[in-house]
Amino acid sequence: MPNVLAILEQRSGDIKRVSHEVLTAARVLADGMGGEVHGLVVGGPGVATDGLGAFGADKVLVASDASLANYQADRYAGIAADQVRKGSYAAALVSATALGKDLAPRVAARLACPFVSDVTDVKYDGAIIVTRPVYAGKANITLKISATPCVISVRSNAVTPKANAKAGSVESVAVSGGEPRARTVEIKHPERAAIDVAEASIVVSGGRGLKGPENFKLIEDLASALNAAVGASRAVVDAGWRPHAEQVGQTGKTVSPNLYFAIGISGAIQHLAGMRTAKTIVAINKDPDAPIFKVADYGIVGDLFEVLPKLTEEIRKAREG
Amino acid sequence: MKIAVCVKRVPDSEARIKIDASGKAIDEGGVKFVLNPYEEFAVEEALKLKEAAGSGEVVVISAGSDASQETIRTALAMGADRGVLLKTDHIPLDPLPVAKALAAELAEGGYDLIFFGKLAIDDYSHGIGPMVAELLSLPCVSAIAALQIANGKGKAEREIEGGVEVVEFPLPAVLTTDKGLNEPRYPALRGIMLAKKKPLDVKDVALETGGLDVLSLSYPPERKAGRIVGEGAAAVPALVDALKNEAKVL
Structure with a gap:
């Protein structure tokens, strides 16, 4: 069955709002193909997963380990690519945040598949069709993705999250992967956390x-x-x-x-x-x-x-x- | 220290974009092309590292048409040592075939560091650098705003929403550069003259077509005409009222 994997971003154990946008976009593709949406959450123990069914996740796969609480590029990419292979997903979607922009091309390279970044619209019409701005929004390009699987990053605030109740049953998955090549050793926070300009409403x-x-x-x-x-x-x-x-x-x-x-x-x-x-x-x-x-x-x-x-x-x- | 910098020829950020008759590409006539601005930071960082090491080589690599030679020469004028053009008349929008061609060239080079801009301002895709790193099984930090290299190891900072990630990695490694990393130098006249004589190797490559087909290129919808609500501070109540009751965004 042509299912779609929505890679969901968490920070400090909480699912980010942009993840609901990714689930909504994934739902559009899955409904078009007659498949399911599976969310993938990578994080530390106790990472939140509730409420994801409400935005269209049929199933939520959780890869949790203390070493994964913060984003570790190589480990996250390995886990996501393994899941796409195991589940034979037609597409993997992630939000085009700092994390998603880094993660998505790595997953695509590991799967040797097409990658489209920063899409603002997705649809299914016999094939996955995406629209994205080019030349920083001076033009929009519409692309047909002619290979399976594919990796797509979705621009923040471009898709309006839609409530769409599904089972959202939670399933643990194995934490795969060996030593990371590069290691995130620290996350510095400014004294007064500013709202990021790319995410703000x-x-x-x-x-x-x-x-x-x-x-x-x-x-x-x-x-x-x-x-x-x-x-x-x-x-x-x-x-x-x-x-x-x-x-x-x-x-x-x-x-x-x-x-x-x-x-x-x-x-x-x-x-x-x-x-x-x-x-x-x-x-x-x-x-x-x-x-x-x-x-x-x-x-x-x-x-x-x-x-x-x-x-x-x-x-x-x-x-x- | 042997360093590669991968660069792309892109329309200037002030360029107006005109769609050509095919409806699938832009009309390049009259458009000024420049070295992708994010790669100015990459070239600068490579030059600084070579200067700090006291020896080494900075090699500029680009995939593109013959016109990309000019882009490579811009980086050579900044101070890079030599260039390589992977010559192809068609760059597919799917980053994988481009990443494969660059990885094949880079694999033979014995580079300590490979730099890219964090994205190209034409297709706005941020994929090539991390993809090349994966294809070469190298550590990668993307969109870096600070970098230290010492004793075969590196430490880089990258901005995330509401914070900064600090990442450590061994060399060789792939890094993509963000604005704020450094202040790129302008090519001096002497640099421009020297650049004309620096070696630039042109290699024909055949890229795979990739898995993305362009259906159409279109202009964004025109915004509907707005209105001036008034002049000076006296117009503020009318603006707040419009935002609250008309646009309903407050």
């Missing part, structure tokens, strides 16, 4: 209009009022005002949040490429001719130093009210 980005790194406090205040991630334009990252992890654009992160604020960002083509798939875009800029207004759903023309404090205050009120 709201992003507040600032650009050169902020005039200096000290003024990003205004961006941070608005982000905090919205429980949003802070983003930045290439100009301010290159100027050293903000860390590159926050950069949105073709040489930064490509984001698809529900709500994106572009503040003091003129809207260079490489920036637009990174955020044009946001569902709602708000632009605040003093230049009424800035290209960012061409993609924005809502714009305010004005001095961001006057607009931002007021906006933060009004949002706080609206969220409390």
Whole structure:
């Protein structure tokens, strides 16, 4: 039976929300092929598995061992590839997070099979058909996958998780694999954990209009009022005002949040490429001719130093009210 | 220290993309092509390591058409020693055939380190580096933002959501580079002149077709026209109202 394997990501034992997106995408393919969706969770003892049936997992395979609590690339790749072989899966899907981007090509190479990264849409029409952005979203490419199995990474926030109750029965699988070639020895966490710009459902980005790194406090205040991630334009990252992890654009992160604020960002083509798939875009800029207004759903023309404090205050009120 | 850097020729990030008559590829006319920006970090890191070691060789390898010679020369102008072009007129979108061709070339080289950019800004695929590592059974750390090499061992940091992973590995190894690793040098005029005389070996390769067929290339849907809700701080209440009651995103 052509089943689909959804490789589900956990951090600190909790399944990440993006895993529900992967299950939803896997369900689309499995339903098209008349097969089942099996989730694969690799992690430490006691890793959470409940609730996965609700998002369409017929079965959840768990490979757990104390040495697997954190991502170990070689071990995780070995386990995933073994499961794809054993289960003769038609496809293996994983979220295109930092972990998935690293893991997916390794699994594909071990299986000597096609790999497609960062897909935003999947369907089954006699074959698996995927769509993904290329040239950082300046175009979309639709591909037919003509070999089995295949490995697909799914872009965060591109697929809306759908409740679809299935059995979700949990089954332990053997932890395979020998010595890893490389070893993750530590995970450093910043003192105040920031929301990652690629995963956030709201992003507040600032650009050169902020005039200096000290003024990003205004961006941070608005982000905090919205429980949003802070983003930045290439100009301010290159100027050293903000860390590159926050950069949105073709040489930064490509984001698809529900709500994106572009503040003091003129809207260079490489920036637009990174955020044009946001569902709602708000632009605040003093230049009424800035290209960012061409993609924005809502714009305010004005001095961001006057607009931002007021906006933060009004949002706080609206969220409390 | 013998180091390979694998590079790709890609359209400049400011380039406008036009789909050609076939509907399956871009029209390359008038498009400026550059060395993939993420591979500038790879070239820089390789040069720094060679300089720190006091000796060694940095070899730049690319798979692509004849035009990729120019891309290799850019890396040679930065200071790499020689280039290898795996010449092919068609690069399939499936990364596996490309990874196989590169792995076959790299396997013979006796490299201590093999660098790639973390992704190419054209196909936005992040697969080639880790795939090559798997095909060569080498340790691999992808998307690195910090690197130390000493006594045949390496330690690299890679950013993950809300943190940084620290990974240790023995050499030889494959690394893919992220922005933030270093500040790439610009090729100086002298470097550009020297690069013209550096050896560049062109080898014809036949890539497998891979398991992905292009059905179509299309422009993203146009965003529906938005509106300016007003000017200055006075427009804030109207914006918040629209976000709450119209877009329903608050």
